Amino acid sequence: MSLNERIENRLNLILTMDKFDKKDKLSEAFKADLIKVFSSYFKLDGDLNVDIKVENNDYSINIFGKASDIYCYQ
Amino acid sequence: MGRIIGFVSGKGGVGKSCITAGIGKALANLNKSVCLVDFDFGLNNLDLMLGIETNVVYDLTDYFAGRSRLRQTLVPDSEFDGLYYLSTHKALSFDSVDRSLLKEVITKLGEVFEYVLIDCSAGMGQDFKFIVNIVSEIIVVSTPNICAIRDASKVASEVFKLKKQAGVIVNKVRGDLVLGGKSFDEKQIAKTLGLKLIGVMPEYEAISVYSSIKSVYNTSLEVKNAFMILAKNILKNTSFCVDYTYKFKGVIGALRRKLKARA
Numbered sequence: 502m503s504l505n506e507r508i509e510n511r512l513n514l515i516l517t518m519d520k521f522d523k524k525d526k527l528s529e530a531f532k533a534d535l536i537k538v539f540s541s542y543f544k545l546d547g548d549l550n551v552d553i554k555v556e557n558n559d560y561s562i563n564i565f566g567k568a569s570d571i572y573c574y575q
Numbered sequence: 576m577g578r579i580i581g582f583v584s585g586k587g588g589v590g591k592s593c594i595t596a597g598i599g600k601a602l603a604n605l606n607k608s609v610c611l612v613d614f615d616f617g618l619n620n621l622d623l624m625l626g627i628e629t630n631v632v633y634d635l636t637d638y639f640a641g642r643s644r645l646r647q648t649l650v651p652d653s654e655f656d657g658l659y660y661l662s663t664h665k666a667l668s669f670d671s672v673d674r675s676l677l678k679e680v681i682t683k684l685g686e687v688f689e690y691v692l693i694d695c696s697a698g699m700g701q702d703f704k705f706i707v708n709i710v711s712e713i714i715v716v717s718t719p720n721i722c723a724i725r726d727a728s729k730v731a732s733e734v735f736k737l738k739k740q741a742g743v744i745v746n747k748v749r750g751d752l753v754l755g756g757k758s759f760d761e762k763q764i765a766k767t768l769g770l771k772l773i774g775v776m777p778e779y780e781a782i783s784v785y786s787s788i789k790s791v792y793n794t795s796l797e798v799k800n801a802f803m804i805l806a807k808n809i810l811k812n813t814s815f816c817v818d819y820t821y822k823f824k825g826v827i828g829a830l831r832r833k834l835k836a837r838a
């Protein structure tokens with residue numbers, strides 16, 4: 502990846518983060534924790550998607566991820 | 576009680592955040608416990624300079640509202656143990672924050688850390704007045720540019736009234752210009768401002784280019800070394816300056832100077 506592309510990637514991430522409000526920021530931390538937890542059960546394929554929706558004080562949390570391998574402990 | 580140092584400048588863009596971040600990393604590299612406080616409400620960038628912007632979850636407003644504990648609010652640095660970052664809210668202004676709570680937090684940090692470095696905003700508004708009153712030492716950051724020196728001088732005269740320990744760091748100094756007699760050097764600037772010289776930070780291309788993808792401290796070995804000298808000066812109350820003119824001395828150096836002047 503060229504330097505310019507790396508700068509662009511970082512900038513995009515920062516600009517997106519600046520648009521987050523409190524809940525979304527928390528969901529980022531939440532997501533990092535979830536990845537840690539899931540990674541001990543599955544081999545995660547790609548990103549984990551955490552969607553938090555708020556409607557009339559009702560929260561719905563949707564978690565999407567793809568696991569390519571499931572670790573079995575026997 | 577740790578040393579609580581406020582970095583101020585008057586003029587914006589002179590490199591306060593860059594210098595605060597670099598010195599913070601260097602002090603942590605010297606095994607000191609350091610907390611960096613981003614005091615540029617609404618326009619905070621210190622997290623970027625440290626390269627930890629994605630790790631920031633809570634900020635001071637969360638702490639004040641009871642959503643996070645202080646220990647949780649402090650963001651650990653990704654490179655050095657003992658280095659922490661405290662963020663102010665990226666959308667709120669200084670006016671909307673309870674000052675007695677702010678003072679309490681900074682005092683508390685001073686009890687926990689050996690060094691608390693506060694990166695202030697530009698200007699001499701309410702936040703500036705608040706900070707210079709609660710810190711134990713003040714570092715004025717200036718560049719050799721006359722607008723920066725003029726603003727630094729205004730800041731310095733406010734600082735003198737408080738009779739606190741104060742000094743100046745001259746940033747973005749260029750060896751080719753100083754040797755060519757086209758720019759003030761750090762000693763002249765410190766003398767003009769009537770402040771003790773703490774040190775100098777040359778202008779490095781590595782900072783302009785690589786600070787976009789990593790922490791300023793890690794942009795190059797030269798940069799790291801210059802920050803290390805500044806940190807040691809703060810630690811030991813000395814004023815050593817990195818030699819930024821050596822590249823432009825001698826026959827080859829003169830050629831470099833000419834080439835740079837053309838560019």
Ligand SMILES: Nc1ncnc2c1ncn2[C@@H]1O[C@H](COP(=O)(O)OP(=O)(O)O)[C@@H](O)[C@H]1O
Nearest residue numbers: 587588589590591592593747777778779782783
């Ligand atoms: N010594 C230096 N060499 C090269 N670029 C620098 C140096 N110091 C600061 N800069 C650049 O100058 C710009 C302004 O610095 P910043 O620290 O944000 O200033 P301030 O906090 O005083 O507004 C940044 O883009 C930074 O990368």
Ligand SMILES: [Mg+2]
Nearest residue numbers: 591592615620
């Ligand atoms: Mg700044």
